[in-house]
Amino acid sequence: MSNGGAAAIRDGLERSRWTVVELWRATLGISGTLTTQDVAELASGQRPSTGYEHDILASALNDHLTDAGRGHPVPYWRDLPPD
Amino acid sequence: MAESPLTESLAALSRFFVGDGTVHDTLHRVSDLTVEAVPAADLTGITMLVEGRPRTAIFTDEMAPEIDQAQYDAGDGPCLRAFREQRVTQIESTREPGEWPEFRAAAAAHGIGSTLSFPLMLEKAAVGAMNLYSFEERAFGDRDRENGELFAAQAAIVLSNAQAYWDAHDLSRGLSEAMRSRAVIEQAKGILMAPGGIDEDQAFEMLTRASQRENIKLRDVARRIVVGAVGRDGATPNGDEASIQGS
Numbered sequence: 371m372s373n374g375g376a377a378a379i380r381d382g383l384e385r386s387r388w389t390v391v392e393l394w395r396a397t398l399g400i401s402g403t404l405t406t407q408d409v410a411e412l413a414s415g416q417r418p419s420t421g422y423e424h425d426i427l428a429s430a431l432n433d434h435l436t437d438a439g440r441g442h443p444v445p446y447w448r449d450l451p452p453d
Numbered sequence: 454m455a456e457s458p459l460t461e462s463l464a465a466l467s468r469f470f471v472g473d474g475t476v477h478d479t480l481h482r483v484s485d486l487t488v489e490a491v492p493a494a495d496l497t498g499i500t501m502l503v504e505g506r507p508r509t510a511i512f513t514d515e516m517a518p519e520i521d522q523a524q525y526d527a528g529d530g531p532c533l534r535a536f537r538e539q540r541v542t543q544i545e546s547t548r549e550p551g552e553w554p555e556f557r558a559a560a561a562a563h564g565i566g567s568t569l570s571f572p573l574m575l576e577k578a579a580v581g582a583m584n585l586y587s588f589e590e591r592a593f594g595d596r597d598r599e600n601g602e603l604f605a606a607q608a609a610i611v612l613s614n615a616q617a618y619w620d621a622h623d624l625s626r627g628l629s630e631a632m633r634s635r636a637v638i639e640q641a642k643g644i645l646m647a648p649g650g651i652d653e654d655q656a657f658e659m660l661t662r663a664s665q666r667e668n669i670k671l672r673d674v675a676r677r678i679v680v681g682a683v684g685r686d687g688a689t690p691n692g693d694e695a696s697i698q699g700s
Contacts, residue, residue, distance in 0.1 A: 395627045398631040398635060399632075399638075399672070400634065400671050400672065422658075425657065425661055429664065433664075433671055436669065436670055442665045446661055
């Protein structure tokens with residue numbers, strides 16, 4: 371993920387005050403099939419994500435932040451700047 | 454033959470089933486048993502990280518957190534030293550000058566004469582510190598240090614088991630909720646894919662677009678689609694579905 375996707379996910383984690391495990395659990399609730407290791411690697415930028423993987427993480431974070439009245443601050447893949 | 458306070462406290466600790474109470478309950482029980490294990494202690498507190506900062510999470514008397522606040526404010530003190538450096542730390546007299554003057558002054562102002570702090574060790578890492586306070590100066594002797602160390606070692610295991618038990622409990626509950634929410638999203642994706650022309654990833658993207666546009670949760674978008682599809686009798690998409698497909 372070279373277009374800021376990992377940074378966006380990390381920012382979302384910070385805003386939500388979630389751990390990687392909490393984010394992973396939320397992705398399961400929205401049809402994700404990532405493992406905790408996947409989530410850790412994608413959030414740290416250790417490996418690039420596909421658009422779908424990024425959107426699963428962004429959605430899980432945005433759903434949580436929407437509950438807290440903070441809208442959709444984590445950009446989806448389509449909203450990230452091009453490489 | 455009567456058992457010693459330490460033996461009785463250790464036995465009580467070993468009988469404690471972590472699933473009978475929350476982590477908070479377990480900490481309270483450990484805190485109470487600590488005073489029984491080391492009778493020279495008049496009150497006790499347990500320092501742990503709360504939201505990344507050391508706090509006196511559990512105590513047997515309101516005085517303990519008030520006294521400890523002096524060391525948290527100063528960034529150093531006997532409990533923090535025990536926690537960070539993983540070693541037993543003692544103040545023989547709070548009324549005599551020495552290290553941590555702020556803590557000594559706060560303790561003395563509350564009538565505390567001496568303190569003894571033990572790291573709560575799990576394998577090679579400290580998970581907190583157990584702090585004993587006495588109204589007497591030089592209240593804690595070698596035997597108290599030995600007993601306290603023995604008790605702290607057992608207490609750390611109980612606390613860690615309680616944390617693991619409740620983490621697993623919370624995870625299991627969270628997973629049940631996740632599975633319920635997942636079903637409706639899978640169903641909505643299926644409904645969007647049914648007319649043909651889009652794959653699963655594209656169906657998911659359509660859901661995220663609607664969720665973002667309307668500033669609502671993904672599963673609420675999905676639920677609307679499912680309810681709409683179940684409620685209609687023809688093949689024409691309902692309003693929600695059509696608006697998502699057109700987005």
